[in-house]
Every structure is written in structure tokens, then in C-alpha cells.
Amino acid sequence: CASLPTPAPLTLHDSGDFALTGRIVVRQGGKAEVLRISWSHAGGEDRAHLETALGQTIAEIALNPRGGTADLADGRHIAEDDDAELARRLIGIPLPLRRFADWVRARPASREAGTTDQPLSSFEDSGWHLAYQAWGEAPGGAQLPALIEARQDSLSVRLRIEKWSLGAP
């Protein structure tokens, strides 16, 4: 279903708002879980919903420029100003969650403004190596990532994106 990497330029809505659903491998120490994830990015704020294969919500995460919060199935509420610290407390991995919205669209932070929007098959960003292993066609013909791996030393998070919706939700 997901095609091999194709160099078609990205055509994203300028509003930059989007939503995606898919599955993510989350590792904590020697354990790993495959969870369903839905992520929406609107107006500079991010909301994420993690649930089991059977549909039980594990966590609801909200991120904004001032910090982030997570509400967990066991009733805990976690708040952190630093997004990587929030991720570390959630899944034991200091992922820069605020970079996620760009990572899923293959946009490195170090991108100088104005360069063409050529999709990259991999790049370094915030101390992580990003690899784009499959692409798929999103509504409106945009070629968007379908399988992404973020790696830092022995830590790795893999994301399979099943569905994109672009523009304000």
C-alpha cells in the first residue's frame, strides 16, 4: 500500500494544520508496545491520543509553546514545561515532542527558509536521526511520509502513518 520513496515535491496547505492516525512503537526499558496514535496539529498547538489495539485510551497529550500535559489511563496528570522531559516521563524516551509536527512532514529544523520543499529520505534534527522508509499519497495529491523511524543511539521510535488529513480539522 505505501509506495517506495518518490521525489515528488510536497504540496501542503499553507495553514500547516494537519491530523494523522496510525501506529507507533513505543519502547520503555526492555519493553515495547505497539499503540494506535492520532495526532492533530492546529494553530501551533498539538494534541495526541494514544490507545491500545483494542481501543482503550492510554494517554491524551496536549502541547503548546509554553509546555505540555499528559492525562493517563491510571488517572495521573503530568505537566512539564520541557517537551522532551514530558516524553521521558511518559515513555522513558526524551523525544522532542514539539519537533514531531515537522518530523512527520519531513521538515528538518535546520532547513533555511526558501529552499525548495524537496522531501528528504533522512536527516539529523535535534540530536535525532530521522529516516523516511515509505511514502504515501495524502488527500490532494501530496506525497507524505507513511513510515518514519527516529533514532538516537539505542533509542528508536517507529511510526506507521495510515491516514493524513490536511488543513484545519
Add this chain to the structure above:
Amino acid sequence: AALDDLHAFLDSAKSARASFSQTVISRNGKVTQRASGSFSFQKPGRFRFVYQQPYAQIIVGDGQKLWTYDKELNQVTVKAVGKALGATPAALLTGDGQLERNFTLRDGGEAQGLAWVDATPKQQEAGFEKVRIAFHGGALVGMEVHDNFGQTTFLKFSSFERNVHFDAGEFRFTPPKGADVVGE
């Protein structure tokens, strides 16, 4: 009523096989996922959930370990089944006599022409609020899993066969070559 159906089912079904359709509805009433597949179980504590649509994912409880395999992510995870199974919805079907230890069972009355049992996990951190089990004429036809965020998963079973003879491989899982295996 439904409680008798549940106990009759648990006493009579040493193993079973069925197809299922799964619909997840979030607290704002939106359908967030539709999936389907098949499941089988054998007492005590062995089961196999196979998601065929919209993606390939297998969950196997072999009695000691809980395996999951996601084909597209090429990921196998494995953990001790002990407490993992205890208060999960799967335990309701394959629970070997510990149902009352992990759940409070109540007659949930009649609705939509079905007889319902409400099962509430005794453990606070079970990760879900309650499970409702539906019977029709004594046959198990579906389950609803209500999580702690107002989200509900509706499972509908079809072509339900009880006391099927399974070969030993049914409840074993061998990671495919090249898959990334993580866990105990």
C-alpha cells in the same frame, strides 16, 4: 438471565473461534477506527487475536507470554502474561475461574434484544472502566469496552464455534525472520 448465560458459557466453552468486527467511538461520538479479524481461545489462558483489516497485527497469549506482531512496523513485542492478562477484556473470555477475582459482575439487563452482563475491573489501574458482554439466546454475540476517557470499543462476534480442536501451533508464536523483537 445474562449472568447465567455468562456462567453457562464459561463452563461449557473450553475453547472457541469466531470472527469479529471492531468499531471504536471516541467520547465526542466520532468513529475513530474500524477493524476486523478473527480470534480463538483455549482454556486456560491461551488466545490469538488476528487483526486482518485495516492492517495486519497478531496478538497471541501462549499461557506464559503475551506476543504482539505488527507486520508493517516489523515489530514483535513480548511480555510475561501474568498480570498482563489478569484484568484485560481478553481475560473475560479465557479467564480460567479467576473472573470473580478480577471483576465485579452484575446483571446489565436487557437492551437491543440482548442480555447484558456488566464486568467492572476490581484493580484500579486496569486501564478501562468496564466491559459489557452481550448474549443472544445464550450465545455470546458481542462486547463493549468502556475506557477511562469516555471512549468505547464495540466488538461484534460472528460465526462463533465452541469447543473447537486446535493444533498446538494455534497458540504459539514464532517471530518471523528479520523482525525486531523487544521484551522479556
